[in-house]
Amino acid sequence: MKKRLDQLKAWLKTSAPIPEEFFRKVSSEPVPHHLKRWWFCLGGTAAYLFLIQVITGLLLTFYYVPEPGHAYDSVYRITYEIPFGWVIRSIHKWSSHLFIIAVILHVFRVFFTGAYRKPRELNWMIGCGILFCVLTFGFTGYSLIYEQLSYWGATVAANLTQNVPLIGEYLARFMRGGDTVEENTLTRFFIFHIALLPLAITILLTIHITLIRLLGVTELRFEDDREHSTSHVPFFPNHFLRETIIASCIALVITFLVVFFPAGLGLPADPFVTPAHIKPEWYFYFTFRWLKISSLTVGVLGTGAAAALLVFWPFIDRKIEKHFPGKDISIWLGIIAIATLLVFTVWEALV
Amino acid sequence: MNLPMEELAINSRRRFLSTCLGFLGAFLAGGFLYPVFSFLQPPARKKNGEIVKIPKADVPLGGMQRFHIRGIPATVINSQGTYAAFSLVCSHLGCLVTWDGAKDQFICPCHGAKFASDGHVISGPPPKGLEQLKVDVKEDEIWIS
Amino acid sequence: MDFVNILCTIFVASLWFSTPFSLHALEPAIRESESTCVSCHRDLEGMLSEPVRLWEKSIHHDMGNGCEGCHGGDKNDPAEAMSPQKGFVGVPSTDKIVDFCGKCHVGVSENFKKSVHFQASQTNLLQKKNTPTCVTCHRSHDIHKASLDLINESLCSTCHSFENPKRIKEAFASTELSLEHRKEDLNYLERRGMSVKKLKEKHFALRNTLHQLTHTFDVPEIQNKTHSVNEALQTTGNDLKVLHRNIHRRWWVGLGVACFLVIFIVVLVKLLKTYEDDAS
Numbered sequence: 001m002k003k004r005l006d007q008l009k010a011w012l013k014t015s016a017p018i019p020e021e022f023f024r025k026v027s028s029e030p031v032p033h034h035l036k037r038w039w040f041c042l043g044g045t046a047a048y049l050f051l052i053q054v055i056t057g058l059l060l061t062f063y064y065v066p067e068p069g070h071a072y073d074s075v076y077r078i079t080y081e082i083p084f085g086w087v088i089r090s091i092h093k094w095s096s097h098l099f100i101i102a103v104i105l106h107v108f109r110v111f112f113t114g115a116y117r118k119p120r121e122l123n124w125m126i127g128c129g130i131l132f133c134v135l136t137f138g139f140t141g142y143s144l145i146y147e148q149l150s151y152w153g154a155t156v157a158a159n160l161t162q163n164v165p166l167i168g169e170y171l172a173r174f175m176r177g178g179d180t181v182e183e184n185t186l187t188r189f190f191i192f193h194i195a196l197l198p199l200a201i202t203i204l205l206t207i208h209i210t211l212i213r214l215l216g217v218t219e220l221r222f223e224d225d226r227e228h229s230t231s232h233v234p235f236f237p238n239h240f241l242r243e244t245i246i247a248s249c250i251a252l253v254i255t256f257l258v259v260f261f262p263a264g265l266g267l268p269a270d271p272f273v274t275p276a277h278i279k280p281e282w283y284f285y286f287t288f289r290w291l292k293i294s295s296l297t298v299g300v301l302g303t304g305a306a307a308a309l310l311v312f313w314p315f316i317d318r319k320i321e322k323h324f325p326g327k328d329i330s331i332w333l334g335i336i337a338i339a340t341l342l343v344f345t346v347w348e349a350l351v
Numbered sequence: 352m353n354l355p356m357e358e359l360a361i362n363s364r365r366r367f368l369s370t371c372l373g374f375l376g377a378f379l380a381g382g383f384l385y386p387v388f389s390f391l392q393p394p395a396r397k398k399n400g401e402i403v404k405i406p407k408a409d410v411p412l413g414g415m416q417r418f419h420i421r422g423i424p425a426t427v428i429n430s431q432g433t434y435a436a437f438s439l440v441c442s443h444l445g446c447l448v449t450w451d452g453a454k455d456q457f458i459c460p461c462h463g464a465k466f467a468s469d470g471h472v473i474s475g476p477p478p479k480g481l482e483q484l485k486v487d488v489k490e491d492e493i494w495i496s
Numbered sequence: 497m498d499f500v501n502i503l504c505t506i507f508v509a510s511l512w513f514s515t516p517f518s519l520h521a522l523e524p525a526i527r528e529s530e531s532t533c534v535s536c537h538r539d540l541e542g543m544l545s546e547p548v549r550l551w552e553k554s555i556h557h558d559m560g561n562g563c564e565g566c567h568g569g570d571k572n573d574p575a576e577a578m579s580p581q582k583g584f585v586g587v588p589s590t591d592k593i594v595d596f597c598g599k600c601h602v603g604v605s606e607n608f609k610k611s612v613h614f615q616a617s618q619t620n621l622l623q624k625k626n627t628p629t630c631v632t633c634h635r636s637h638d639i640h641k642a643s644l645d646l647i648n649e650s651l652c653s654t655c656h657s658f659e660n661p662k663r664i665k666e667a668f669a670s671t672e673l674s675l676e677h678r679k680e681d682l683n684y685l686e687r688r689g690m691s692v693k694k695l696k697e698k699h700f701a702l703r704n705t706l707h708q709l710t711h712t713f714d715v716p717e718i719q720n721k722t723h724s725v726n727e728a729l730q731t732t733g734n735d736l737k738v739l740h741r742n743i744h745r746r747w748w749v750g751l752g753v754a755c756f757l758v759i760f761i762v763v764l765v766k767l768l769k770t771y772e773d774d775a776s
Contacts, residue, residue, distance in 0.1 A: 361774065
């Protein structure tokens with residue numbers, strides 16, 4: 001048995017001559033000790049949830065039909081007729097929510113530990129790209145169900161895009177593939193959701209992780225870390241095991257959510273009846289509320305400005321630091337931004 | 352800085368835990384793969400008890416009429432005054448056979464198989480005859496189920 | 497530097513400009529749908545504004561039925577709003593009321609016309625003025641969701657004894673209650689991921705047969721039909737039991753998976769600890 005295994009190893013070595021050194025180096029990269037705290041593992045958690053999304057999403061495409069006449073029925077079939085269809089769909093639904101939570105918390109963590117500062121500005125911007133991808137994922141995915149709320153959500157979003165200055169008209173038509181939400185729209189959303197966005201996010205993630213590896217993670221030292229003699233632990237097995245523990249805990253949460261709150265299905269989309277209460281998913285509450293209290297153009301521009309502010313924050317932060325050194329203004333601005341975010345979200349949730 | 356004995360204890364403990372983890376992981380993977388495999392096996396769409404009604408006038412002597420039953424293309428033929436209905440799916444590799452009224456036989460375009468008017472294989476590679484459907488002749492209609 | 501300044505300016509400017517627009521954008525959907533009838537009558541004096549106030553609290557308002565739904569006319573054009581050519585009827589005469597409401601409540605008005613209440617007016621048993629119509633019990637503008645509370649002694653005994661109404665109410669009460677419970681049960685099953693589309697359709701049909709029955713005011717007929725509805729409820733109850741069992745089975749399997757995961761996590765933690773002990 002052992003001999004056979006050795007033979008196989010030797011064969012692999014000759015057919016795929018990658019130096020063993022490489023694997024050892026990649027897997028045993030030293031990781032700072034402070035990473036044992038779970039909130040420093042949020043990036044890894046998000047990556048794990050992304051993996052779940054890829055697997056369950058792939059399975060769902062086996063039955064989903066991206067055509068207005070059949071989309072809703074195919075989702076209905078997945079939910080109620082295909083064996084374990086409800087499990088796959090509910091996992092996909094719930095891990096999408098957890099995915100977005102993990103990404104947002106990851107952004108917060110990076111922000112408040114100042115991990116976006118030189119030389120990591122580019123990686124912060126790539127991270128922002130991933131965040132936008134994730135939000136678009138959520139939006140397009142929800143629209144695919146083709147129930148009343150998803151249909152009208154798509155309509156509202158497309159009409160909003162129309163108000164982007166200069167290119168709005170073009171953008172909205174590009175998004176819908178026509179003047180109203182129709183079969184072209186569904187096909188587009190489908191292609192975005194299962195092909196273009198996965199491609200984009202995979203590329204961005206690869207660069208994101210490569211840059212982390214090249215630059216190393218930010219070194220932090222906490223009060224209670226001092227007593228440890230070693231400041232670093234190997235990625236494998238220490239950090240890998242920790243990530244697996246977190247992943248298993250998430251799996252536990254998902255199991256609970258799937259069993260007790262399985263994904264349901266509203267009324268099928270009806271282009272002639274707008275339902276009384278249209279609300280987007282919770283992660284758009286902030287924008288939705290902002291759009292409600294401002295005029296359309298201002299609302300769209302403001303959202304764009306906020307996004308730009310987020311992307312270019314490392315540079316803005318540097319200017320602030322230069323003018324007011326050592327006053328932690330960035331931290332306070334961050335707290336204000338998060339407070340606004342929370343207030344708007346809760347406000348929208350309560351109304 | 353561990354003592355040799357301690358190191359030994361840690362090593363055996365580690366090996367034990369890793370083995371446990373391996374077994375549990377295998378079970379978990381199985382627990383996930385089972386739903387995935389059943390997910391990929393959709394339940395059959397039940398269409399039993401479907402009855403197709405065809406007017407006698409549509410099937411003249413030596414003629415045929417095509418129709419679909421339970422999602423399968425089928426035909427009813429009038430061979431010397433008696434009606435018989437068959438699935439058109441060739442029992443060899445699933446091509447659709449055609450009815451040759453003049454020769455009173457079915458011919459498969461794929462591999463040249465020939466079937467008699469009662470569905471039996473005359474020549475060619477098919478392992479068995481065409482699937483026969485139940486025919487009920489009413490006053491001026493043929494009921495096929 | 498310039499570029500950062502521009503970004504900040506845009507952001508602050510957008511905040512600043514948004515304030516004057518905020519109020520008018522708040523409730524666009526609701527404001528747009530307000531008809532000329534409502535916006536005009538709301539500000540009229542006394543009796544003429546009363547219908548608006550009453551209607552705003554009614555079920556018709558909640559279900560999206562405005563003035564024009566019953567009174568006709570053109571809700572978008574103030575000049576033509578009350579034009580008889582556009583089908584406007586202000587106050588229908590007593591003998592037209594049943595058809596007035598029957599435009600939408602078809603089944604109910606059919607049953608009502610067969611009933612003793614309506615027949616009384618046809619055979620002149622009662623003076624026209626005192627004939628019971630829809631509005632006698634349901635009122636005209638403050639119409640609320642119909643319930644069994646409408647059959648009460650003070651209302652019925654204005655015309656006759658409460659003896660028959662009481663029997664009708666009793667026949668309905670228990671069935672209505674089981675129908676309500678069944679509805680809640682179905683909603684619960686749906687939330688827990690069961691397919692209840694067909695069952696809900698069945699339930700809705702059952703509920704309709706019962707509700708149309710109310711306006712026949714025919715005691716033996718009502719006692720008969722409520723009985724059959726009760727029986728139908730019992731037979732579909734078995735389907736629901738199967739669904740409940742399905743949910744419980746899911747819970748048990750879920751619990752099993754959870755336990756397994758917990759053990760998995762415990763082993764992982766112990767294993768990690770052996771490596772951490774090593775490091776320190």
